[in-house]
Amino acid sequence: MSKMITIWGHSHIAAISAALQLVDQKNLRLQYRIKSGFDFRSDGWIVEPIDGNFETYWLNTEIAQWLRNNVNEGILVIQISGSDYLPYGISAAQAFDVILPFDKTIDQLPSLTMIPYLELKSKIKNVIRHILLGIPLIKQEINVPVIYLETPPPIGDNEYIRAHPSWAAGLMNEGIADPLVRYKLWRIHSQLIQEACEKHGVRFISLPSSVLDERGFLHPSAYDGDVMHANAWYGHQLLSHLDSVL
């Protein structure tokens, strides 16, 4: 019997769901099931602050219960942070530059105000704090390996974003930021998740190069008609990737 892979995440796992509907799962080496984070109550953090400021907290009780009752075999693949960074990288009026210490090859945007890396990292860390705090608690809650699958990169084509604004329409009144702003934010976001995973013994799986364009943005073949989500083609690439690395 093939290994059961439970994939839990938010909107980005819809691409994998869509891909699974298009393939005969019998042809896959691994067996997959999807758990949408939207099944949990909508106001739920991954961890719930007890004192209101995350000094003391515990794993969201609904999530903890689901994990205990349902994830007892195989591997748990999570993608519980979405594109939380993205709203900060859309508006041209709020555009900025940052120099990433872990990748000096990325171009700078000298005409924009530079935010020092550690200040920006602290900001994004705060935005996804409940997820970073939740990673070790999820691991502790179950007895199967936990793997974190990197979230999709941003779309590099501003024209596509302009034509498919969805929730970001209100952020585009003064133009759209240079795509590199979004790209750098995504890299910081991934770096934070990866650091938390390494710290707590959770394997972090980077995206396969097939879903990236030559600059590292989401491959145009993966666009799904809005500012951030990927389609079934992308999901299929990820399934193939998981099949090869798990």
Place this chain on the structure above:
Amino acid sequence: MSHPFKKAPDRSFWSRAVSGRRLGPKDDISRSSFKIAPSDRVATAGSCFAQHVSRYLSTIGIQPFRTERPHQLVADQADSYLYNVYPARFGNIYTARQLKQLLLRAYGNFKPAENIWVSPAGLYTDPYRPGIPEGFTSEEELLRDQEQHFRSVRKMFEDLNVFVFTLGLTEGWISRKDGACFPSCPGTMAGQFNEDEHAFINFSVIEVIEDLKDFIDRLRDINPECRIILTVSPVALVATATGEHVLVANTYSKSVLRVAAQEICLKYNRVDYFPSFEIINNPSARGAYFTSDSRGVTDEGVAVVMSTFSHSYGLDSIDLPLQEVPFGSDAIKAQDEIAEASLQMNIVCEELNNDSNFDSKP
């Protein structure tokens, strides 16, 4: 028999002007040669006492003048990263030499040989802004932030209407290579102290006067109409490197700064001295404005200073929490309570790192 004292006003006589009086706005202690309008751009700089001045300006009707703000994306973290303390993110400026060099550096007229400190952890610190938490992750990033900073400093000097500078210290640390003056001793907050590269300096009154003159002349070249207020911080030295008793060293330091301020005011038009030092150190206040360590200034003390400042320069008055401070054991209790409240104000003070025993946390 007639003599000059016969016609002197009450303010000239200790018995009538000081004895038994805790001086405030109605005591005619400050002589201003100009007024400040609420619309004026008032820039503050100086030692940690200047932060009190900066924070209180809004309570007397002056909008904070900021030329260096955090990017709006990280604005909620501004207080943690040394923004919103002064108009630009330069941190405390303790000596007149530091102030002069800030202006020179901002306009590219002085490029210190020692411009970057690297920590063992690989983080980069601006030696002239060691108070920026965490520092920077590369030389390139630090230099770009310096560039942005200098742009903001230039804007501050060019656009300000009034510059309030609090003279804090005469003791400082300089580079032996080119005299670059650091806000804190290398090795205390960041960097590494090296006797071959760093030297202690205790500025003389002549040196302080010359530095202030040079600064004012250059500032007036850029901004001819600016008005300047000098004040001396009543906050005592945390530590002295002279080998003297710290109380003796403190008296020297404050005396030099006070004399220098006086000399400058006599020489220049539209440069005033404001007596913060005297209001807080007034013997009749019997130490009531000092926190329990006899060094820091209580919130009440700051309020009295700022209320007097406001009155002198024609600004809004502020309600003072003025109460008679009891003496004896009750006084100690009251002072401890005030000290605790003052510590809550979270003043950034690089100098505290000179005393490794000092616990800055309440």
